[in-house]
Amino acid sequence: MDAPPEFDAEAYAREAAALIGLPLDARHLPGIAANLRLAAHMAAVVEGLPLAPADEPAPVFVAGRDAPG
Numbered sequence: 001m002d003a004p005p006e007f008d009a010e011a012y013a014r015e016a017a018a019l020i021g022l023p024l025d026a027r028h029l030p031g032i033a034a035n036l037r038l039a040a041h042m043a044a045v046v047e048g049l050p051l052a053p054a055d056e057p058a059p060v061f062v063a064g065r066d067a068p069g
Helices: 009-020 026-047
Strands: none
Touching: 009 026
């Protein structure tokens, strides 16, 4: 299986901003790209975790509701 292509955070930021009509100041691009790279790294960590058939998603959190028990 081929490795996925390198994530180009700056290109992604430019294209996503253009797609939704968001003006993107070039001075902000380095910070935006750094945050996108961090988010991609965190997603890769989560995606790399093995899940067993018994694993289930957490219940829905509702602020202010008492915990069961």
